[in-house]
Amino acid sequence: xxxxxxxxxxxxxxxxxxxxxxxxxxxxxxxxxxxxxxxxxxxxxxxxxxxxxxxxxxxxxxxxxxxxxxxxxxxxxxxxxxxxxxxxxxxxxxxxxxxxxxxxxxxxxxxxxxxxxxxxxxxxxxxxxxxxxxxxxxxxxxxxxxxxxxxxxxxxxxxxxxxxxxxxxxxxxxxxxxxxxxxxxxxxxxxxxxxxxxxxxxxxxxxxxxxxxxxxxxxxxxxxxxxxxxxxxxxxxxxxxxxxxxxxxxxxxxxxxxxxxxxxxxxxxxxxxxxxxxxxxxxxxxxxxxxxxxxxxxxxxxxxxxxxxxxxxxxxxxxxxxxxxxxxxxxxxxxxxxxxxxxxxxxxxxxxxxxxxxxxxxxxxxxxxxxxxxxxxxxxxxxxxxxxxxxxxxxxxxxxxxxxxxxxxxxxxxxxxxxxxxxxxxxxxxxxxxxxxxxxxxxxx
Amino acid sequence: xxxxxxxxxxxxxxxxxxxxxxxxxxxxxxxxxxxxxxxxxxxxxxxxxxxxxxxxxxxxxxxxxxxxxxxxxxxxxxxxxxxxxxxxxxxxxxxxxxxxxxxxxxxxxxxxxxxxxxxxxxxxxxxxxxxxxxxxxxxxxxxxxxxxxxxxxxxxxxxxxxxxxxxxxxxxxxxxxxxxxxxxxxxxxxxxxxxxxxxxxxxxxxxxxxxxxxxxxxxxxxxxxxxxxxxxxxxxxxxxxxxxxxxxxxxxxxxxxxxxxxxxxxxxxxxxxxxxxxxxxxxxxxxxxxxxxxxx
Numbered sequence: 001x002x003x004x005x006x007x008x009x010x011x012x013x014x015x016x017x018x019x020x021x022x023x024x025x026x027x028x029x030x031x032x033x034x035x036x037x038x039x040x041x042x043x044x045x046x047x048x049x050x051x052x053x054x055x056x057x058x059x060x061x062x063x064x065x066x067x068x069x070x071x072x073x074x075x076x077x078x079x080x081x082x083x084x085x086x087x088x089x090x091x092x093x094x095x096x097x098x099x100x101x102x103x104x105x106x107x108x109x110x111x112x113x114x115x116x117x118x119x120x121x122x123x124x125x126x127x128x129x130x131x132x133x134x135x136x137x138x139x140x141x142x143x144x145x146x147x148x149x150x151x152x153x154x155x156x157x158x159x160x161x162x163x164x165x166x167x168x169x170x171x172x173x174x175x176x177x178x179x180x181x182x183x184x185x186x187x188x189x190x191x192x193x194x195x196x197x198x199x200x201x202x203x204x205x206x207x208x209x210x211x212x213x214x215x216x217x218x219x220x221x222x223x224x225x226x227x228x229x230x231x232x233x234x235x236x237x238x239x240x241x242x243x244x245x246x247x248x249x250x251x252x253x254x255x256x257x258x259x260x261x262x263x264x265x266x267x268x269x270x271x272x273x274x275x276x277x278x279x280x281x282x283x284x285x286x287x288x289x290x291x292x293x294x295x296x297x298x299x300x301x302x303x304x305x306x307x308x309x310x311x312x313x314x315x316x317x318x319x320x321x322x323x324x325x326x327x328x329x330x331x332x333x334x335x336x337x338x339x340x341x342x343x344x345x346x347x348x349x350x351x352x353x354x355x356x357x358x359x360x361x362x363x364x365x366x367x368x369x370x371x372x373x374x375x376x377x378x379x380x381x382x383x384x385x386x387x388x389x390x391x392x393x394x395x396x397x398x399x400x401x402x403x404x405x406x407x408x409x410x411x412x413x414x415x416x417x418x419x420x421x422x423x424x425x426x427x428x429x430x431x432x433x434x435x436x437x438x439x440x441x442x443x444x445x
Numbered sequence: 446x447x448x449x450x451x452x453x454x455x456x457x458x459x460x461x462x463x464x465x466x467x468x469x470x471x472x473x474x475x476x477x478x479x480x481x482x483x484x485x486x487x488x489x490x491x492x493x494x495x496x497x498x499x500x501x502x503x504x505x506x507x508x509x510x511x512x513x514x515x516x517x518x519x520x521x522x523x524x525x526x527x528x529x530x531x532x533x534x535x536x537x538x539x540x541x542x543x544x545x546x547x548x549x550x551x552x553x554x555x556x557x558x559x560x561x562x563x564x565x566x567x568x569x570x571x572x573x574x575x576x577x578x579x580x581x582x583x584x585x586x587x588x589x590x591x592x593x594x595x596x597x598x599x600x601x602x603x604x605x606x607x608x609x610x611x612x613x614x615x616x617x618x619x620x621x622x623x624x625x626x627x628x629x630x631x632x633x634x635x636x637x638x639x640x641x642x643x644x645x646x647x648x649x650x651x652x653x654x655x656x657x658x659x660x661x662x663x664x665x666x667x668x669x670x671x672x673x674x675x676x677x678x679x680x681x682x683x684x685x686x687x688x689x690x691x692x693x694x695x696x697x698x699x700x701x702x703x704x705x706x707x708x709x710x711x712x713x714x715x716x717x718x719x720x721x722x723x724x725x726x727x728x729x730x731x732x733x734x735x736x737x738x739x740x741x
Contacts, residue, residue, distance in 0.1 A: 074706050081708070085494045102708070106493040249599070257579060258598045259688070265579035403707040413689035417599040432513075439709075443491045443498075 032064040035324075035331040036090035039067060040076040040316065041149070044283070048351045056338045063331035065092075073099075073316065074402070080321070084108050089321050091332050094148060096316045097135060098401040101223070103319050104144060105399065105444055110320040110329065112336065113143045119333035123340060127358045131310050131384045135395030136317050139224040145317035146336045149354040151280035152311045153204040154379045155299060160292035161273040164191035172297035176244070179274070179300045183253040186273045194255040195248070196274035197263040201256075202408040203314055204276045204299075206233055209241065211393035212299050212383075213306040218437075223397035227441040231404075231433045234426040243422035246415050256416045259409055276300075278314060279380035282353035296379040298386075309393045310386050315354060346370075355380045399440025404433040479721060485714035492708040504715035513691060514699070514716075520605070521674065521695045527609035528616070528673035533665055536617045540624030541650070554625065561618025565676070569683025572611040597685065601692025604685045608693050611684060612677045619672075620665050627661035628654070667731050674723065696720055 041049045046069050053067040070076040073096040083089040095103055103109055116123055125133060125143060132147045159169035165186045173179045183195020198204050210217055216232055223229035248254035255272055257263025261284075267275035268288050276299065285294065301308055318339075320332055338344060345361035348354060350370065356362045362381055365371050371378050389395075398404055408429045415425035454460050486505070489498045508514050543554050560568065575583050578596040587595060597604035631654060639649045655662075678697050681687060687694035687702065694702070700720065704713025 078705055078708070081493055102492050105491070107495055108493050256596075256599050259686075262598070263579075265577070269580065271579065400707065400709075403703075403709070406702070406706070410688070410690045413599070413692075417601055417689055417692075419601070419690065439489075443489065443496050 032062055033327055033331045034064050034066065035092065035328050035335065037065050037067045037092040037094075037318075037335070038070045038076055038080055038090040039094040040070060040073045040096070041094070042069060042072070045149075045352055048348065052339065052344060052348065055344075056335055059338070060334070063334050065331065065335050077102075084321060084323075087323070089323070091324055091328060092318050092320055092335070094316045095145070095319050097314055097396075098398075098405055100136060100145070100317075100395075101397050101399045101401060101440075104138075104397075108321055108323070109144065110322045111142060111144045112146045112318075112320060115320055115329060115333050116337070119330060121333055121337045123337070127360050129355065129357055129359065129362075129381070129384055131313055131389050131394060132355070132357050134389050135313050139221065145319045146339065147357040148316055148318050148339065149280070149348075149352065150313045150315040150357055151278045151354055152313050152380050152384055153200065153208045153276055153299060154279045154311075154383060155297045156267060156275050156277060156281070156285065156294055157297060158192065158267070158270065158273045158292050158294050160294075161186055161191040161270065165189040165273075169293070169295075172295065173274075173300055174297075175303050176241075176300045177302075180244075180248065180253055183248070183273070184251075187252055192271065192273035193252065194266070194272040195253040196276065197255050197257045197266045197272040199259075199261055199263050199275065199277035199281070200314070201259060201412045202405045203278075203312075205241065205245070205412070206238060206408060207396060208299065208311040210238065211309060211312045211389075212301060213237065214309040214390065214392060215306075216392040217396050218398060221391040222395065223399075223437075224391070224394070227399065227437075227444060229398065229437060231430045231437075233408075234423070234430045239422050239426055242412065242415055242426060246418075246422055249416060256413070279355060280315070280353045282376065283351075296376040298379060298383045308386055310389050311383050312393065312395060313355075313384065349377070353377065355384060398437060399444075400436040403436050407432045407436070482714045482717040482721065485710050486718045487711075489711045500711065504711045505718075508712060508715050508719070513694075516691050517694045517696055517699045520691070520693060523605060524609060524612075524677075524693070524695055525670055525673040527605070528612045528677070529666060529669040531609060531613040532616050532620050532669050533662070535613065536620035536665075537624055537662075539617065540621045540628060541654075543621070544625060544628045554621075557621050558618040560615055561622075563615060565612075565615055565679030566683045568611055568615040569680045572607065572614070572680075573684050576607055598689055601689055604689055604693050608677070608681050608684055612673060612680045615680065616669065616672055620669065623661055623665055624658070627658050631657045663734065667727065667734075671724075671727055671731075674727075675720070696723075 037053065039046070039049055050067055053065050057064055068090070070079045073094075076093065077095050077099050080089055080093040080095075089108075113125075128147065129150075131152075132150045133143060136145045136147060137143045155172060157172050162169040162182075165182075166189060167182055167185060173182050179196060186192045186195055207217055210233065215235075215237055216222055218229045218231050220226040220229040245254050245256075249256060255263075255266060257266045257272075261277070261281065263272075263275065264277065264281060264284070266272040267277075268285065270292060279296075282296070299311055318336065320329070320336075340358065342356075342358060342361040342364045345356045345358060346364050346368070349356045349361065349365065356365060365377075411420070411425040411429035411432075414420045414428075415422050420428070487499060487501060489500050489504070490496070539557055543550065543557055547553070563571075573581075575581055576595060576597070578584055578594065578598055581595070584595050587593065595603055597607055635653055635657070636649055639653050644652065674695075675697060677695070678701060681693055681695065681698050682701075685693045687698045696716065697720065700713050700716035703709045703716065707713075
């Protein structure tokens with residue numbers, strides 16, 4: 001027993017000494033300036049991130065970026081925060097859009113606009129797609145984190161089922177009235193079991209659907225101008241919309257299939273003829289669907305008095321954390337500059353389906369003829385740039401947004417399972433969310 | 446016991462050195478986090494920890510006045526009782542059957558114990574593939590006979606039943622092992638005497654076997670409850686993530702969600718403290734009653 005303990009101890013000491021030597025050897029030999037990059041892109045997406053990092057490292061020999069996969073978005077953010085508190089945080093961390101306000105208020109961030117200016121990089125921010133830029137900028141237009149993977153909800157429809165139902169497969173529904181009408185035709189003809197389903201319920205049905213109709217999500221310009229913001233989603237528009245979904249559910253026009261990407265199988269295996277889901281699902285659909293033809297279209301709209309503006313984005317950005325030696329930020333700035341270039345953006349878009357973040361990247365894809373061959377990949381971009389974003393549609397800036405989205409989706413589920421009326425559920429969602437907003441504000445008074 | 450009673454160490458420090466690793470592990474992994482939870486439960490902390498406010502018992506007050514917390518208390522009670530009794534009854538039946546003199550008995554016994562070796566998240570995924578509303582095999586088979594949809598994305602009761610069954614299934618092996626051991630301790634003579642007196646197999650079960658098994662049953666009730674309360678996070682996380690709505694959000698799941706997804710460490714710690722009190726009560730129950738044996 002004792003002998004075993006001694007062996008263990010000895011090997012521990014040995015390991016420690018080796019590690020120390022290795023560390024010294026590395027610092028002694030290190031010419032390039034190193035910077036750490038934590039991301040949340042698993043699987044195929046992770047490979048593409050690594051490829052971009054490799055390309056950057058090979059493109060020059062002054063800087064070296066090390067990319068580390070830290071789990072899903074929540075795990076990555078939690079890990080980065082814990083590391084920051086222990087003072088061994090990475091230089092760059094990928095944070096999802098709902099974490100924006102938390103990052104902004106943290107005091108732990110080196111704003112990207114400032115980083116780029118400090119290191120002499122002139123970036124034409126006006127080249128960026130407006131709803132992408134505005135989501136991560138302050139109200140006065142300063143960009144705080146580097147847009148990386150952005151997506152937006154779009155409509156996917158099963159062309160084969162449309163043809164079977166006697167609908168024109170080249171004519172997707174443009175209005176919600178048509179969604180209802182087409183769904184009935186699809187079900188009656190037996191071409192599909194259900195009309196449509198949705199992914200990311202709060203993001204697609206409330207956040208984006210409201211912005212698409214020019215309606216705000218919260219007071220004080222969706223929280224951009226004050227922490228004292230409150231949700232306004234229990235108005236007539238959203239109550240009617242959610243109430244319609246709940247009623248459609250009993251007729252199988254709509255079928256609820258869970259949060260995030262949980263509903264995707266319903267579309268993939270042909271049960272539902274349409275799905276409203278992130279534009280970033282295209283890659284997955286392309287490899288998973290081979291039994292039918294499908295295409296994409298912009299989000300349905302109610303028309304009438306409502307303008308068509310833009311949908312909001314989802315996805316993540318790269319935040320630069322403060323508190324590192326000045327020289328290392330040179331590496332960070334060079335890497336972010338590299339990522340923002342049209343070539344990298346075009347590559348990222350082709351491999352993943354995330355929207356290109358700049359007009360010049362989009363122009364490059366057009367010039368290459370890529371978008372003519374893959375016209376479905378134009379949808380998200382067209383929708384994001386449909387009209388210039390207004391203060392009501394440029395993005396959402398809410399503290400505790402992770403919880404708020406969770407609360408909204410909980411209440412939506414309560415509505416969809418018939419436990420609450422649409423009004424009751426949305427009133428409760430607003431009441432609970434406002435409490436979370438007040439709690440967040442009280443931390444920063 | 447008597448053999449070990451007077452074990453003597455020649456070096457008087459050696460016994461302390463030998464227990465030291467366990468003491469250190471307990472301090473670092475149990476006492477320190479418990480202390481941290483107690484401390485954090487009295488604070489409100491910003492996600493990055495740059496702002497800390499002492500709020501006294503406000504986290505607890507908010508917790509007990511929140512509708513959502515009460516819902517999760519009710520869910521936990523339903524879930525715990527469900528898991529405890531489903532596991533108990535199914536494993537008792539399985540153990541009785543596996544205790545019969547049948548061919549291939551060792552094989553049956555082994556197979557019955559296997560689910561216990563499967564990690565809860567894996568069990569969750571297996572059941573997900575069986576019961577998923579869109580691609581589940583069971584749903585597919587159902588579609589041939591009935592129009593009824595097993596859609597637990599919109600049906601809270603189905604979701605609850607599913608997580609109860611999955612959690613019970615992963616825990617069956619544990620109960621079966623104890624039941625089998627208990628059954629083998631029942632003296633043959635008693636059962637034979639009952640047979641001679643003309644008792645039917647069911648009467649023998651009811652009047653001989655079950656009373657003699659009561660210490661095991663009581664022990665398992667407590668163990669199953671502890672399992673259902675504290676050890677079923679993986680299953681719920683893999684299948685329903687607490688949904689639909691809050692239909693399967695148990696106390697442990699809520700503490701995780703509020704702490705690690707929402708980064709509200711104050712409230713999450715307050716919830717952990719409540720769970721800690723529960724754990725202490727259960728441990729006390731266990732020591733108080735089980736050590737004393739159940740009388741019959």
